[in-house]
Amino acid sequence: DGGITQSPKYLFRKEGQNVTLSCEQNLNHDAMYWYRQDPGQGLRLIYYSQIVNDFQKGDIAEGYSVSREKKESFPLTVTSAQKNPTAFYLCASSIGPDSYNEQFFGPGTRLTVL
Amino acid sequence: DQQVKQNSPSLSVQEGRISILNCDYTNSMFDYFLWYKKYPAEGPTFLISISSIKDKNEDGRFTVFLNKSAKHLSLHIVPSQPGDSAVYFCAATSNNAGNMLTFGGGTRLMVKP
Numbered sequence: 524d525g526g527i528t529q530s531p532k533y534l535f536r537k538e539g540q541n542v543t544l545s546c547e548q549n550l551n552h553d554a555m556y557w558y559r560q561d562p563g564q565g566l567r568l569i570y571y572s573q574i575v576n577d578f579q580k581g582d583i584a585e586g587y588s589v590s591r592e593k594k595e596s597f598p599l600t601v602t603s604a605q606k607n608p609t610a611f612y613l614c615a616s617s618i619g620p621d622s623y624n625e626q627f628f629g630p631g632t633r634l635t636v637l
Numbered sequence: 638d639q640q641v642k643q644n645s646p647s648l649s650v651q652e653g654r655i656s657i658l659n660c661d662y663t664n665s666m667f668d669y670f671l672w673y674k675k676y677p678a679e680g681p682t683f684l685i686s687i688s689s690i691k692d693k694n695e696d697g698r699f700t701v702f703l704n705k706s707a708k709h710l711s712l713h714i715v716p717s718q719p720g721d722s723a724v725y726f727c728a729a730t731s732n733n734a735g736n737m738l739t740f741g742g743g744t745r746l747m748v749k750p
Contacts, residue, residue, distance in 0.1 A: 527680070554736060563646060565726060565740035566681070573735065581737075613680050620735050623669050623688075628680030 526550065527629035529614050534634045536608075544599045544632045546614030555597035556615040556626060559583065566613060572597055573620035601634065608636045640664045641729050643741035650748050656714040658744045660727030663708065667729040671738065672701060672712050675724045684725070685712070717748045 527548045536542045548555065554573050558566040568581030572591040586605025591597055597616075601608045613631045617624040642661045650656045660670075668689040673681035687694040687701045687710065694701050700713045714721055727741040 529680075532678075558740075563742065565641070565643075565742045566738075567740075568737060571737065615680070617736055623686075623730070624736050625671075625683050625686075626736070626738060628673075628682070630680050631678065633678070 527614060527616055527627055529612075529629040529632050532630065532632060534632055536634065536636050538636055539603045541603060542601050542608075542634065544601065544612055544614075544634070546597045546599065546629060548595055548597075548614075548616045548627075548629075550616055550618075550627065551594070552616035552618055552627075553594070554617045554620045554624070555591065556617075557581070557587075557589065557597070557599045558613045558615065560611045560613060560631075569599065569612075608634060610634060639742075640667075641727055641739050641741040643725075643727055643744045645744050646742070647745040647747070650717045650746065652719055652748055652750050653716045656712075656717045656721065656746055656748065658712040658714075658725050658727075658746065660710050660712075660741050661708060662710075662729050664729070664731070664739070665708070666731040666733070667739075668732055669730050670701070670703060670710050671728045671730075672699075673726045673728060673740075674721075675726060675743070681726055714746075717746075719748050719750050722746055722748045 556571040557569040570589040572578040614629040615626040671686040672684040675681040724743045728738040
């Protein structure tokens with residue numbers, strides 16, 4: 524049963540702590556993406572990776588870091604430098620980085636920083 | 638500067654009637670448009686798309702219309718069902734965007750039984 528998994532579903536952290544959100548896909552997709560959704564707003568791109576060992580900044584990369592050591596995994600670290608980390612984080616993947624490839628989304632992780 | 642806008646944050650429709658969700662864009666380079674549906678605490682799921690070479694694409698109860706001169710697209714759902722109640726996101730991309738999607742802010746659709 525192929526898909527994208529994100530864990531955990533809910534995450535609480537104290538201010539000033541780094542936290543890593545997991546994203547795994549078994550769809551054999553080359554491209555993976557991280558988005559952030561805030562209440563009443565659309566999805567904003569944080570980072571994306573078109574192939575293993577390569578990634579690019581999206582529109583709001585400040586305060587975040589990623590790695591892409593394996594094709595199926597694209598973890599996102601929310602660092603203490605991110606000023607407003609509380610949000611709903613969505614991971615997505617697509618067959619490749621070419622245009623018009625449908626992006627498939629995971630169930631999301633809601634991060635709350637106390 | 639928001640390149641994709643959904644000006645109606647919410648829409649309420651009676652079951653069986655038509656739902657019309659609107660989306661405007663400013664970037665004339667966009668040539669492919671998608672609609673995603675999202676339930677609370679879940680990831681968005683792809684619904685329907687349209688290329689700029691078309692002005693209409695239909696899939697069952699869902700039809701997307703594109704007016705390039707007005708930089709406007711709309712999603713029609715006929716007939717609307719209570720299970721259609723969700724947030725709908727419009728997204729756009731272009732041939733040279735490397736599959737990067739630009740999303741609108743979403744419209745919450747509520748279909749009343």
